[in-house]
Amino acid sequence: MRPLVLAALLASALASPGLAQTVPPDAPALPHRQGLSMEMPQVQEDAALQAAIASTTRPEADRARDGQRHPFETLTFWGLQPGLTVVEIEPGRAGWWRNILEPYATATGGRYVAVGRPTESMGVEDGSADMVVVARAFHNWSRDGRTDPYLAAFFKALKPGGVLAVEQHRSVDGLNVADVASTGYVPESYVIHAARSAGFELEARSELNANPKDDRDHPFGVWTLAPTRTSERDGRALTVEERAALDAVGESDRMTLRFRKPEAAN
Template sequence: MKLALVLFAASSFALASCAQAPHGRPDAAIAAAVASPDRPAADVQRDAARKPAELMAFAGIKPGDRVADLIPGGGYFTRLFSKTVGATGHVYAVVPEEIMKIAPKSLATAQAIPTGAYANVSVISQPLSALSLPEPLDVAWTSDNYHDVYGFAGAAAAAQLDAAVYRALKPGGVFIVVDHVANAGTSDASSHTLHRIDPETIKQQAQAAGFRLEAESSVLRNAQDPHDVPVFAPTIRGHTDQFVLKFRKPG
């Protein structure tokens, strides 16, 4: 019995620790990506709040990886991924057609990312139900977007997103979801009105698609966020309470 308790405690500590520990991941490559002079000044100014080095270490992104940035927005993370994976890796900026209906300029914005400094970036736009990438992925990532898919395209579209990511990842691949915290049980309303989502909603949908929840990171948590105001409210914008979930495709 004592041995079982020791083993249980050790495994629990390992799971809790993995939410923050980089596990020997390539900190030098990540640090170089964050420090790259090619990055737009506006991106650099957001680093203190978005903590990209910690998040990429948590995800395990490394040189040579194939990474999908799902719904890349202005390309903040796309450019960081590009520099981290390097010349031997590749980044896919994925703009689902469902999102183009919500944000008509999203595809054009993404297409402006692959300049000479980011030549290892390709832009893809397809329906979620038919999403197909040229090669298996090591990491799929979406930051502050899941709530938009769920709230504006619908819960079924969010489930399609999870299924598409599961298909696109290689066995053992990682799916990272970052989003704004909503109060428990309010996803159906808050995802549309507050641009927030209950993390349990994402856990349930991703696990239903076959993913295993491996870890959570608290690096973006903010206990001062009341969770009941829009994320664009001046009192909280840029400092919302955010969760970071790390799912893995078994294999």
């Protein structure tokens, strides 16, 4: 069986003087990032998922990023199984996760639904989705007030016990989300607090997609890094040496979170 190293963070959070700008001071304490324990889910090897990831029908550029995005481990951490109804929010034109999830759903008797405007329609009946996947979107939503209404829509669409799966560029915690969202990064505490406020329970945090090389201080925000690799904007151009150093960082430091709608929720 392929080894899965899925790190869930379970210890208590450290207080930060800037955190009150992002979440209320009386918000529940968060498990601290540095308190790591190893989560080893008891799951059977998913041959259909391995086949979807390895498929040559996926764009070559997508497959080239697997080493940094860890699709098998991440989807296993989120709890993906055959036959589920999976809703992906704003998959984008490139559809990196869609190119795995949609054929996997087809192969296993599940259902994949792509949603662009959650407050207009979630594409499924209320209380029928098994999983809602959100990848790299909270920095956009936080800038125009979409976070709370979107999370409410996700909660309504999910079954009791359903999973909200999140991958997001992660800023240093304790910062004001309004100050960093334009760079593509947001504090992990911001996402967790918003999801909890919508009724979700934080079930697990993983460092699968952490990148300690990423200091988040880039001339053009997260888009300076791969895969976008912006190198020039508004009269500022990276030198050859700067571009090489940033390429050596790889992709962003990212939080990977699993929330659950309580079983008792309607």
